[in-house]
Amino acid sequence: MKTVIATALIALASTLSAPSMAADGHNGHGAMPADMKMQSHAPAEAKMVDGTVKKVDKTAGKVTLAHGPLTNLGMDMSMTMAFRVKDAAWLDQMKDGDKIRFVAEDINGVLTVVKFEPAK
């Protein structure tokens, strides 16, 4: 039993210290660590937000986006910042000034666009 509790605490500690916790939003299920793990990065929870492409850096695999609030990442206001993209091919579909809709997540400390579509 002691071992089980210790393991659970370690899992909880690493979950809490991981920046990706913010991706879950503040749904208040912190009392159930196992439950939290299962729900992390569920695509259905992610909401597409508007962004404007400022700079595409294919060499670095990054795009700079002016974006609205990304509440799943704890960003409550608009800002301009660089993101990695999950699929490098998306960079070919983006150019300066493009309006897009996207979902970003914190993947091991790297802010990454995990969903993307051109805005109509």
Ligand SMILES: [Cu+2]
């Ligand atoms: Cu930001």
